[in-house]
Structures are given as C-alpha cells and as structure tokens.
Amino acid sequence: MTDMNILAIGFAIAVVITIFKTARIVPQRSNYVIERLGKYSRTLDSGFHILIPFIDKVAYIHTLKEEVIDVTRQTCVTKDNIQVGIDGILYIQVVDPHKASYGINDYRYAASQLAQTTMRSVIGQTDLDKTFEERAKINEEVVKALDEAAYPWGVKVLRYEISDIELPASIKDALEQQMRAERERRAAIAKSEGERQSMINVSEGQKQEVINLSEADKQRQINEAEGRAREIELIAAATAQGIREIADAIQQPGGQNAVNLRVAEQYVKEFGNLAKTNNTMIVPAELANIGGAVAGLTEILKSTKG
Template identity: 85%
Template sequence: MKSETLKHQSHPSLIETTQDVFTMFDIGTILGLGFALFVIITIIKTARIVPQRSNFIVERLGRYHRTLDSGFHLLIPFIDKVAYVHTLKEEVIDVERQACVTKDNIQVGINGVMYIQVVDSHQASYGINNYRYAASQLAQTTMRSVIGQTDLDKTFEERAKINEEVVLALDDAAKPWGIKVLRYEISDIELPASIKDALEQQMRAERERRAAIAKSEGERQAMINVSEGQKQEVINMSEAEKQKQINEAEGRAKEIELVAEATAEGLRKIALAIKEEGGIEAVNLRVAEQYVKEFGNLAKTNNTMIIPAELANIGGAVAGITEMLKSTTQAKK
C-alpha cells in the first residue's frame, strides 16, 4: 500500500516538470522568432533599392533629409523613413469632361488628355498635397478660360493653338509644384444636338456650293477647250488655204514660165527655119492652111457669118504676112 501511495505521489511532480520544460521551450521559440522578425524588419528599413527613373524622399525624424536616386541605399532604421515615392517618367492624366461656353455663347463638352512629368521630387512632395489632382483641376479651369475667348468654329479649326495656350498656362502655374506640363490634347468636343444639326446643314450647303462651282468650272473649261479647238481648226484651215493658193500661184507662174519658154523656143526654131532654104514657102503654106482652117471653124459654130471683103484674095493676105516676116527677118539681121 505504501509503495502504491509513493507511486501516486511521484506522478504529479513528473508532470509539472514536463510542463515547465515545454513552457521554457515555447518562450525560447517566441523570443527567437521575434528576434528574427526584428532583424528582417531592420534590414528592410535599412536597405532600400530605388528603381530606374524613380526618386524616394527620405525624412529623418519627420523632417526632409535627402532624395534617393536609382540604385542601392542604406538608411538608419526607425530614424529614416521613405515618405514619398515619385516616378520621373512621363505620366498621362485623363482630364474629365467639362462644360465650356464659347465666345458666341454656345455650350460644349470637352474631354482632354494631359501629359506631365516630375522634374523636382522635393517640390512635388512638399509643394502641393496631390499634384496630379491639382494639375487636372487647373487644366479644366484653364480650358474653360481659353474656350471662352474662342468662337465655336475656331474651336475646331484652331485646336492645336488652343492646346498650346493651355500648355503654356499650366506649365507656368505648375512650376512651384516641381512638375512640367509637356502636352495637352483635346480628345473630344461634344456639341448640343441643335448646334450639330445646324453645322451639318451648313457643311452640306458648303459641299453643294463647292460641287456647283466645280461643275461650272468644268463646263467653262470645256467651252474654252472647244472654242480653242475651233479657233485652232480655223487657223489651220486658213493656213492650209493660204498654202494652197501659194502653191497654185507658184504652179501657174511655173506654167506661164514654161509656156513662155516653150513659145520662145518655138519662135526661135521658126525663125531659124525661115532662114533656111524653102523656109518662106513653108511659112506661106502654113499660114494659108491655118487661115482656111479657122475660117471653116467659124462657119461651123455660127448660123450667120460675115464674110470679109478680102476673102477672095487669100493669096494676097498670105503674101502680106510673108512680106512682114521677111521685113522682120531683115531687121534682125
């Protein structure tokens, strides 16, 4: 009985010892894990890697300390803190639709896109609370001011000029914020339905007017071309007629010249023939034959014929001609 009692009394002490060991083990584990976590946090707080085209703003005990550029940097844990992170890349900001009133009192809705870039991280951090929101609001107010000085028609024609004016105004206002406004583009202009219908009618009328002008210009040019063609045709015909007359005149002149030369040659040969022996007699015979032939032709063509008184003396006429030829021949000699 005593041994059993001793056994029962020894069991509680063993259990308590085991519990104490486990308690000590849990405390050591927790402390080890806590220390490891502390080391990890310290390393994270101490070592910082800044990406390319980025800036980190470091504050020491709540005050600005320095600006970290891209690369690896070491900080004092729990004293230095990265307060702001800025990218130096170009950023695109969508400017919400806004209602603007043009110079001719027409309300339009305008959407825009703005391109900005941080050039001074310190000013972008401490110059303004939220430079993106501030730039967007400033773009809206500037756009309303510029559109208010422009007629509706010029908002479409001079969009590039309007964008340039907005950029200049925004860039001057955003310099204290450490940002630069690179571009501003009007992405959409929404018009009231009535104004849109009026513009469509105006454009339709303008297109019809241009079509009518183009058609009339085409007809005018066609008439000019036809008249020019007719004029050139008349000129060509007159030139051809002139050349024809010249050619005919030259032909007649050549014909007369050839006939004259032939006649002269014939007369020359006749004169030579007369000088030869028996020439005079041949001439007399030829003249008589020709006289009789022509008289016969005269009788054939006329019903009424007047006979000359010298008809009975044909030989006398031939003799007279012969005497004339002889005198001419002697004169030449």
C-alpha cells in the same frame, strides 16, 4: 515554451523589423523622400540604401516616369456663347521630388483642376469654329499656362491633348447643314468649272480647225498660183523656142516659099470658118488676088523679123 524561447523569438522579430526599416531598395526611375525625425533629410535615387531604424523613414515615393492624367469632361462657353463639353488628357512628369512632396498636397489633382480652369479660359476667348481648326494652338496655350503654374510643385507639364469636343444637338444640326451646303457649293463650282473648261476646249478646237482650214486653203492657192506661173513660164519658153526655130527655118533654102504656102492655107481656112459662122456671105473685094494677100503677110513677117 520557456522564457529563453520567447526571448529568442522576440529578438528575431526585432531583427527582421530592424532590417526592414534599415535596408531599402529603390526601383529604377523612382525616388524616395526620406525624413529624419519628421524633417526632410534627403532623396534616395534608384539602388540599395541603408536607413537608421526608427529615426529615418520613407515619407514620399515618386515615380520619375511620364504620367497620364485623364481630365474630366467639363462644360466650356466659347467666345460666341456656345456651350461645349471637352475631354482632355494631360501628360506630366515629376522633375523635383522634394518640391512635389512639400510644394503641394496632391500635384496630380491640382494639375487636373488647373487644366480644367485653364481650358475654360482659353475656350472662352475662342470662337466655336476655331476650336476645331486650332486644336494644336489651344493645346499649346493650356500647356504653357499649366507649366508655369506647376513649376513650384516640381512637376513638368509635357503636353495636353483635347480628346473630344461634344456639341449641343442644335449646333450639330446647324454644322451638318452648313457642311452640306458647303459640299453642294463646291460641287456646283466644280461642275461649272468643268463645263467652262469644256466650252473653252470646244471653242479652242473650232478655232484651231478654222486656222487649219484657212492655212490649207492658203497653201492650195499658193500651190495653184505657182503651178499657173510655172505653166505660163513653160508655155512662154516653148513658144519662144518655137518662134526661134521657125525663124531659123525661114532662113533655110525654100523656107520663104513654105511660109508663103502656110500663110495662104491659114488664110483660106480662116475665111472658110468666117463664112460658116455668119448668115451673110462675105466676098473679098479682090477674090482673085489671094496671092497678093499672102505676099503682103509675108512682107509683114519679114519686117517684124528685121
């Protein structure tokens, strides 16, 4: 191989290296931090860029996408002195590549460690029962504390989620017993409420039955009274009509004789009935003067009419 060939190959390699050092394509949602002679120069956004070979260099590469960090399980002590193991997931995003490059050495590790210490502090102010009931509130407090601390790093803490809470075996047993007792209590309450409602329904039914029977009896008595009143009214009207017709008939020719005959017949009939119902024989003082008695009754009728 001649010297010319070696020189050409060397020149070609130098050109390739120069192009590689000069031209840079930044992907979407990424930023490149450029240093010139060891000092921060600028931040490149997505697209094609030209650098000065051997003077400019890409010092840091940051993604602007949301990042998920698994926070290692840690042991925390609650306000009521119960040790629990907590796993968490942290969601962060780089908003300032310059601060993320020069504000801290490793923002991911720092955010994870800060999440652990903040969680221990928040759990230490919370009772065990509330760690389950107020997860959302605990997460908000952790995010608030992390976001304030991570601001100088150019990092935005979006949210924190407690993925798991591990309890000691003794506490699990106690909680299970408590839950079982609570379920039994609720079942007993539900049963008693059902029995109480059943008794109320039965008593209401009996009450309504008594009311219905009394209303029916009241209506029956009213109907019977109205019927008797109507009966008396009709009998009285019929009796009055009959009396008027008898009075009119007496005024007709021969009517007086018919009345005398009728009275005499009734007198003899009733006297016979009286004799049948008594052991003692009753004989009128004036047995032969029956006609006089009839005439006397007739006079009474006349005087009554007058």
